[in-house]
Amino acid sequence: MAETSIALNRFGLGARAGQPSPGDPKRWLLDQFGRFDPRPAPIAGLPAAATLIGMLRDARDERKDRKSEAKANRAEAAAPGKRTGAMPAPFRDLREQYVSAVGARTAAALASDTPFVERLVHFWANHFAISVDKIAVVGLAGAFEFEAIRPHVLGSFGAMLRAVERHPAMLLYLDQAQSIGPGSRLGARAAQRGRERGLNENLAREILELHTLGVRSGYSQGDVTEFARALTGWTVGGLGRLPALQGSGPGFTYAEPIHEPGARTILGKRYGQQGEGQAQAVLDDLAVHPATARHIATKLARHFAADEPPPALVSRLERAFLSSGGDLPSVYRALIEAPEPWSSGPKFRTPWEWAIGALRGTGVTSLPGATAAGAFQQLGQAVWKPGSPAGYDDVAPSWAGPDALYRRIEVAQRIATRAATVDARQLAGQLFPGALSEATRSAIERAESGQQALALLLAAPEMMRR
Amino acid sequence: MKLDRRQLLAVGAASLFAPRIAFAAASTPKRLVFVIQRGAADGLATLAPLGDPAYSGLRGDLAADLVSGLKLDGMFTLHPALKQLGTLYGAKQALFAHAVASPYRDRSHFDGQNVLETGGAQPYDRKDGWMNRLLPLLPAGQARALAVSATIPAALRGDAPVASYAPSNLPDAPADLLQRVSMLYSGDAELHRLWEEALQTRAMAAGTDLGGARGGEAAGKLVAALMNGPQGARVVMVETTGWDTHAGQRARLTAQLSGLDALIAALKTGLGAAWDETLVVVATEFGRTAAVNGTGGTDHGTGSMAMLLGGTVAGGRVVADWPGLAPAQLYEGRDLKPTASLDAVLGGAVAAHFGIDPALAAARLFPGGGGRLVGGLVRT
Incomplete structure (x- = not known):
């Protein structure tokens, strides 16, 4: 593949219709650091986490009221079969917040002129994955990415880690919000009354296993x-x-009343701090730990070079991470300068990457949230719903399936139907400068209509990979 | 069902002002359904000439399923998936015309379908379709035409108004696009493998464009519902896809034919007494190679098989001037040689069904390959 095409597709999100090809691919990528907008228009208008938490509180209150009401009704009237009814309206409101956040994320990706950084936002949001199959985070999922990831994508890993682990979405998703120190004031009181209140290890484990050091990296x-x-x-x-x-x-x-008092020893180091700063001190150490550097380097190498990360690239990124103290732009610069992303065979695009690429190419700059949410669900990659804190896989076997491919062709056909004025013959060269295969070129040339030509371009092998 | 006076008058008036057309003295309006099999259905497996000494050698494993099918005579056996059609055959309501072909002799699906649908001699030499040109030959009350698809297929395109209806759930991507994607992926091992698998699964899941596991039955019910009642459609086209069985033909064709069988059975049930006034024609653009290929399938061929089904059909027989399958008897050394004109069969059946003068029907509907229409296919 030509370097320009690699910059556009592997590093970026695909060329936008009418966008001139970058002259110097590496320069174009580096320049994006200075131009990235952490709060573009589609996102700026959305409610912050604080507002969404209020909605979640209302939703829970209403659900509780309905339950006790239903209980009372059952006790009094003994009316079997009478159910508590549909999902309370506030939960529907939170669902709507999710849908509009999906629309905002999609619009930001479609309109972005800093698509490399935008891709990195998606990368980090998936690295620190939350999943909306947990109802508590449905409304907060968008705010998590917009508040904890976007502002830090060009900062230090430690700052992003700090923002992520304190975000209400993460605290709720991995059950940290209800973890209580058994020896804390509140924990001790609960124990006296014989009530089970205690520690929840979920967030601590996933920080070590998924967010920082990586699995089997030596912690116990x-x-x-x-x-x-x-x-x-x-x-x-x-x-x-x-x-x-x-x-x-x-x-x-x-909340001091639930904090477990005393010093802690983690990875052989004693943390004598009291209060909030204790866990933060652990996070600060984890953020610059060599195992974390290796873990992050491996995932970036997998994302930008090959499913099986090239060891030389992993080492290079690891060194950049460690020598800069986890300064992310330093790591990205090492990535751009490394030969592997420019020489490895193509990666199979995820459904998100394929659809965003197809829409950018055909000049679509926004979609209604419900349309976007439905389309990504259909394509097999619902936004912010990987189903596990490990996030979506970043290897071809997870995405290259027969039915998944067929759905892409169906969507390609629909996109082509709506992009009546796009000339696929011109667009092909623009999307894949110097990298268009003869097979694709001739399929487009021989298509029976402009619409079919565009559908074939969106279906082409070049489009399925990056 | 209640016809009001105005509707009766309208039907009467239309008959009066169409003097050149001789109508059958029918008490109920005739109905026509054209089921197109897009993708070149394999007539040699659908109605298998097991009596031909060359057949089992050419077909190998593909012939294995057929021995359990209904033996129609010393030569032909009906594919075992066509149980309901076998019953219709026994009731003399099914007629099969074998070794037929349209005037088209090359092997492109799109061109072949165009000739079959337009009734022309060459691809794209006519812009309108034979079913559309049929409509002005019918009395006004019978000229209500409907395509059961999202867009109007070529056979129904033309000056006469035609409605179309498709269930609101997304129809499959057009077969043409799917085939072009197949070609596009032929040089890409990974995508080729995924794509062939996907197509095979889809073909087995859905025998028609209407989708769904029981697609055939659902399609038949839907079509019957659209035809019933005084304002129901009288001339209907139903598109089925998935017949292009280049690989894994045994399972795929069994699924396809089961879908077709269920479609016809559900249509018959849904139409009730109107079935007695109905002609269903089933046809495909061309046949498939006489021999099995290297992937358990067959490739694009020439001579094929058409079906006439319904209450007006003079059925219970196979109409064929069998050319034989010995090497020297094959068309271009590979395909079933056509010995009769598909256009003459379709035109002959449709003309007799609606009581249209055969010479007029041949000239209007099938100027390309109609010639002298085949008579006696329909009871008049």
Whole structure:
């Protein structure tokens, strides 16, 4: 593949209709660091996490009211078969927030003139994955990416890590919000009353396994438990539960009454801090740990070079990460300068990458949120719904399936039907400068109509990969 | 069903002002359904000439399923998936015309379908289709035409108004596009493998464009519903796809034919008494190679087989001037040689069904390959 085509497709999100080809591919990628807009128009108008937490609180209250009402009704009238009814309206509101956030994410990707950085946002959001199959995070999923990822994509890994682990969406998704130190004031009181209240290790484990060091990188179950103890007190205020957890308002709160007192030892290091700073000190160390550097380098190499990450590229990125203290632009520069992303065989595009590429190419700059959410679901990659904190896979076998391919062709046909004025013959050269195969060129030339030619371009092998 | 006076008058008036057309003295309006098999259905497997000494050698494993089919005579056996059609045959409501072909002799699906649908001699030499040209020959009350698809197919295109209806769920991507994608992927091992698998699964899941596991039955019910009642359609085209069985033909064709069989059965049930006034023609653009290919399938051929089904058909027989399958008897050394004109069969059946003068029908509907229409296909 020609370098320009690699810059556009492997590093970027595909050329936009009418966009001139970048003259110097590497320069074009580097320049994007200075032009990236962390809060573009489609995103700027959306409600912040604090507002969404208020909606979540209302939704939970209403659900609780309905349940107790239904219970009372059952007790009094003994009316079997009477159900509590449909999903309370506030949960529907949160669902609508999800849909409009999907629309905003899609629009930002479609209109972006810094598509390399935009791709990195998607990369990091998937690295720090939350999944909306947990109902508590449905409304917050967009805010998570827009507030914790986007502002830090060109900062340090440590700053992003800090923002991610404090975001209400992450605290709720990985159950940190309700983790209580058994030896904390509140934990001890609950124990006296014989109520099970305690530690939840979920977030601590996933930080070590997925967010920083990586699985089997040498930490022990003891480290997980100790880290979970250090994290107690990190919770979400404004959800109207225990008064002690209210904090100063909706959002991240440190609640001293549930924090496990005492010093912690994690990965052989003693953390004697008290309070909120204890877990943060652990995070700060994890953010620059050599295992973290290796883990992040491996995932970036997989994303930008090959499913089987080239060891030389992993080493280069790892060194850039460690020597810069996790400065992400330094790592990205090492990536651009490395030979592997420019010489490895193509990666199979995920459904998100394929659809965004097809829409950018045909000049679409926004989609109604419901259309976008439905389309990505249909294509097999619902936005912010990987189903696990490990995120969506980044290797071809997860995406290159017969039915998945067929659906892409159906969508290609629909996109082509709506892009009546696009000339596929011209567009082909623009999307894949110097990299268009003879087979694709001739399929387009021989198509029975302009619409069919465009559908074939969107179906072409060049389009399925990057 | 209640016809009001105005409707009766309209039908009467139309008959009065169409003096050149001789109508059958029918008490109920005739109905015509054209089921097109897009992709070149394999007539040699649908109605297998097991009595031909060359057949089993040419077909190998593909012939294995056929021995359990209904033996129609010393030569032909009906594919075992066509159970309902076998029953119709027994009731003398099914007629099969074998070794037929349109005037088209090359092997492009799109060109072949164009000739079959337009009734022309060459691809694209006519812009309108034979079914559309049929409409002005019918009394006004019978000229309500409908395509069961999202767009009007070539056979129904033309000056006469035609409605189209497709279920609102997304129709499959057009067969033409799918085939071009196949060609586009032929040089890409990974995509080729995925794509062939996808097509095979789709073909087995859905026998018609209407989709769904029980696509055939659903399609038949839908078509019957659209034809019933005084304002129901009288001239209908139904498109089926998935007949291009280059690989894995045994399973795919069985699924395809099961879908077709279910479609016809559901149509008959849905039409009730009107079935007695109905002619269903089933035809494809061309046949497939006489011999099995290297991937358990067959490739584009020439001579094929058409079906006439319904209450007006003079059925219970196979109409064929069998050319034989020995090497010297094959067309260009590979295909079933056509010995009769498909256009003359279709034209002959349609003309007799609607009581249209055969010479007029031949000239109007099938100027390309009609010639002298075949008579006696329909009871008049």
